[in-house]
Amino acid sequence: MVSMDMFHELFESLNALQNAPTYHLLFEAGLIAWLMWLLFRPSYNPHDRERLTRREEQELIDEWTPEPLVPATPQDSRALHPRIVSGKVGKYIQIGERNCLNLGTNNYLGMIENPEIEKSALECLSHYGVGSCGPRGFYGTTEVHLDLEDKLAEYMKCEEAVVYSYGFSTIASAIPAYAKRSDVIFVDEMVNFAIQKGLDASRSQINYFKHNDMEDLERLLMEQADLDRKNPKKAKRTRRFLVAEGIYMNTGLMAPLPKLLELREKYKLRFFLDEAISFGTIGKTGHGLTEHFNIDPSEIDMISGSLENSIGSIGGFCVGSHFIIEHQRLSGLGYCFSASAPPLLMAAAITALDIMQRDPSIFQTLRDNSTFIHSQLSSQLPSDLRVHGHPESVIKHIRLANPSGDKVADEQLLNEIVDKCEEAGLALTTAAYLSDREVNLPEPSIRVTVNALLSKNEIEFAVKTLKNCAESVFKIQL
Template sequence: MAVIPATWDLYELLQAVVQAPTYHIVFEILLILWIIKLIFFSKSYALEKTVLTTKEKDELIEEWQPEPLVPDIPDTHPVLQALERNIITGRPDKYLNVNGRSCLNMATMNFLGMAGDQTIETEAIKCLRKYGVGSCGPRGFYGTMDVHLVLEDNLAKFMNCEEAILYSYGFATIASAIPAYSKRGDIIFCDEGVCFSIQKGLVASRSFIKFFKHNDMEHLERLLIEQQKEDKKNPKKAKVTRRFLVAEGLYIKHGDICPLPKLVELKWKYKVRIFLEESFSFGVLGKCGRGVTEHFDIPVDEIDLIAASLENSVGSTGGFCCGKKYVIDHQRLSGLGYCFSASLPPMLASAATQALTIMEANSAVLFTSLRENAEKIHDGLLQVEGMKLMGVPISPLKHLQLGEPGGDRDMDTRTLQKIVDEVQTLGVAMTLARYLEKEEHCLPQPSIRIAVSCKLTDTEIKNVIECTKKACQTVLNENSS
């Protein structure tokens, strides 16, 4: 109600009431009645209390069994056994020193041999002496140094994008980027074969997830058509719902490549945004290592967001996203891994910058050698009896599975581990593909993961193939006898 000055007399007050609009008077009367009801007629409902006797309390306490903070892990767990079995001395270069024995490294994803490059080490040491070990703060709070800006600028130019953003942890890159854009109520169409970091990003987004079969474009289009029909039923909701399509350039769990041309076609046909995770295709695919877009000769502007790790081909730590300026700027305020994590150690940013320089200067040699080595090993491993090879020929990631799985995952894993151990005695280091089995969305069959490097010689490739054949034959014959 309007405040009435004290100088007004009763006549002026009545006159003001008479002149007031009817709807205004009715509204104020209802408001006064509602306030009176709240003050004098509101009821408080007391919660019913259950009173337990001392005996009942003791029985409940005795029955209660608290869950352990950490679940019991058997001593026979393969990871714990591997920790005791494989002790690495020195850097993970072309050759590994495992338990005092030199082995050819086919286990770590040092595709371009950057982890052992002397010029990268020199740049990192020079930066270490200038900046120290770490930044000790997030990018927005005194964690941004000039080497970070230089690396972001170089990554953007290398990928032919407007801007790039740097994360300090490769896993957190795509896991932070997805929920920065996709929120509750949005829809994400995702390949069921994506890596674990993407899966965590999907969970964090709280969006509605629709998985399509791995690299099955017909299944994806059916899901998009179904969503299109649902949108027509509720156009008001559809107008405010964002739709995303998430895929990997090179799938770590399968060793194959996404059909990007078809994904781009579906993007424009059904109006979805594409997020591409290129941790294992960046520095691998394409004439100059720019990833799956260069491999298929698709303009990078067709992709809404590209994310990649610097922990594989580049041989450093962290990750980055690149794309349009307005897309990247949004992450500087909404990417949790960027806003709240300490920035990438300056010496590792300097190392990544040097690695990019090497990639640009030696692209013809590096990527041609990597593809040729991958194809040679692929052709050789296809001839291993009793085993099934997963992946495409040009992929430096290979998966060897049992040709005839036994139906018991633990038993198959133990068989593959015996093969890995046998290969190691012959001087080649390999590893089993590891997963968080209870949390993985689509758990693949147990496999031996093999990582190819561009530094391998023809003699070393032949040695890997022969040792693998011999180890598989020995172990499989023992199991059959």
């Protein structure tokens, strides 16, 4: 019985083979031939290659020129001639033998020189030592870190805060913690380099809109809405983000927050706001752009800030809802893998926050200084220069009124002005950028920073010195 069944199956197979199409038979024959070739072909032996003679090897070695580890640096590069500062980087700094009025660093509230902050940092140092020597999740969290996070959340009127040990890595880690490859991010074209690195790490589709141009932003949002209607399945999987700065580091201008929130609501976006500059400088009590425009911080999905500017410490932070912030503790690479900030610097930040809450008059002083220096620069600078930035911004950019188009030559001209100012007792700096890595590279500029410790006479001295030095340099150029 079994033999008859086998014979019957063989007969049916032969019959099917006879009735099969020719192309099917050829395809199967090809597969069998390919399989046989794979099984019986000789294996590859690297020693069977033709060997070079010693003379040929030496010729190749003689012809080979290795590339330098770093590109050649011109001898006149400013990187080879750094300014050496002695002592504290406060309102006045010692550069070599010169004592200069400092309008080049971000000590907006003068916290670096505050004796109360120094005292609290030293007391914390005696208790915890210098560093925590580990990431936050691995023995790097102390009570001081948690206290600072609680105080930041309370100060910013948000549910929760997370502290990073490095200011640059804060927003650069926070963005890719949420945005992924299939997402779309709408971002102002003049955002700082830290945001740009966060965008790169997210691998999302990046759509830049013109600087503070809400019409251009809405145009991009409308185009995205049209794409979503054409492909509803993809639209369901795509998340949309909006990223902006409170005060833009590269321009000194303020973001139009009410209009951004209006578009965010209309087009259903997740909104991240970087307040590295505006935190501790804008608003009646220094809460930033939300206070300036009288907007509830809960309207923004996530706010990031820096502890390295107004606070005078180190690190950065993000505030938002409990759900948003807790996600970063497992997904923010700068939080998970960086050694936590030294406890003494967290104690310094806590004391600085206490001072900001106890004496809100410093913010009015800072605003008065910012608007006064803006008006003085606008009216007294020579016609070859123009001031950029919001009047209340603590950052001003002095740019050439008629740039040559050669950024290297324009930057060299501004550097000569800065050098002249230093000789006259005024410390300034030109804005530095990574020209081969940054998106939408700004025009060369002298970056002027304002602080609350400046007196009216010191501001007048700074403006007069900048004016005279600029006129001297332009006269030589002519």
